[in-house]
Amino acid sequence: MRLFFENEFFQSDFVKFLLKNICNQNIVPNICANLIFMIYGDDREQFNYSLLPVIFNHHPAGASAKTILHFAQVIESDKFRKYDYGRVKNLLIYHSTEPPNYDLSNITVSVALFYDNNWIISTEVCNGK
Known part of the structure; x- marks a missing residue:
């Protein structure tokens, strides 16, 4: 879990490394796009894959891991x-x-x-x- 969370959702050094070195370089665009679809919902017909480097320069912007856990608690x-x-x-x-x-x-x-x-x-x- 520490690879993905360091008090902030998807803000660990590991995640930042992956996004900078893999998704920003468009090495595996489908895997990176699938990450977006898992978080924000699947809308492949409307998605512009050429924007992946721009998106991953700004996202994930970070959210408190506690906020994400609280959201899950409300749903559960x-x-x-x-x-x-x-x-x-x-x-x-x-x-x-x-x-x-x-x-x-x-x-x-x-x-x-x-x-x-x-x-x-x-x-x-x-x-x-």
Whole structure:
């Protein structure tokens, strides 16, 4: 796991080396494109393979490994709740063995959700209009 994660998702030296020396050189474009499809969803008909070097100069931009794990916890539990540290640490932090659900009634701004049939979902906070 340390080859791929060093506190940030896909930001280890190993991953950076692979992207710089393999994907940026277009040595194995199908493998590199498949990496993109696994993360963002498969849309081969719309994908411009010649942009792989440009894409991999900017991506992955990094995300906290904890954020990715929290996303997986939400999907697995089917509950929109705070990060689950495990029973013992949850007791120390939340005073409960289970993490509490987010109180969505506290949200006071408009939120728009954009979705597609692929894996990643984007959100945008609106200015109330």
